């Protein structure tokens with residue numbers, strides 16, 4: 001009778017070699033012999049996975065906020081860089097938009113410690129667009145000031161609206177320049193796509209359970 005079941009017994013009691021050798025929970029360090037999960041690819045034990053799932057909102061919110069803060073800094077730096085290159089070289093085609101997109105993507109990823117996701121991507125795209133379009137505004141103001149050094153900009157509501165409108169629409173207004181405007185808009189699109197691709201990813205990814213009787 002019992003001779004019908006040797007392979008079962010072997011699997012149950014002697015089959016330790018079928019389990020992953022020695023994976024340890026990344027949080028508490030205990031050796032994972034049976035059911036375990038993976039959080040962002042790293043092995044994690046069931047109690048730790050439960051704790052992570054119960055408190056993801058706060059951590060994810062903090063990570064996103066840090067990513068936004070870092071992204072805004074990158075956008076300001078990118079805008080200054082873009083304007084400096086354009087004023088310095090006289091380039092009319094905005095190649096620097098590629099660098100701006102990369103800078104913002106990189107900054108956000110650093111801020112979130114590697115997290116990403118759809119809301120990160122949308123923020124990165126908006127920041128890249130705003131950064132590049134406001135750079136054009138710096139260039140315009142610089143040129144105006146240079147042409148007429150006596151001119152002092154008085155801050156009025158009308159002027160503020162003009163700045164906002166001219167700044168945010170500048171990539172499209174440059175279409176009036178013909179081919180270079182089209183190329184500029186295309187490069188901006190590539191810059192936005194770069195930032196978009198770099199901020200893809202997951203906010204929290206847990207898979208499992210792995211191991212244990214379910215898989216033997």
Ligand SMILES: [Zn+2]
Pocket residue numbers: 025026027028029030044045046047048049
């Ligand atoms: Zn654990």
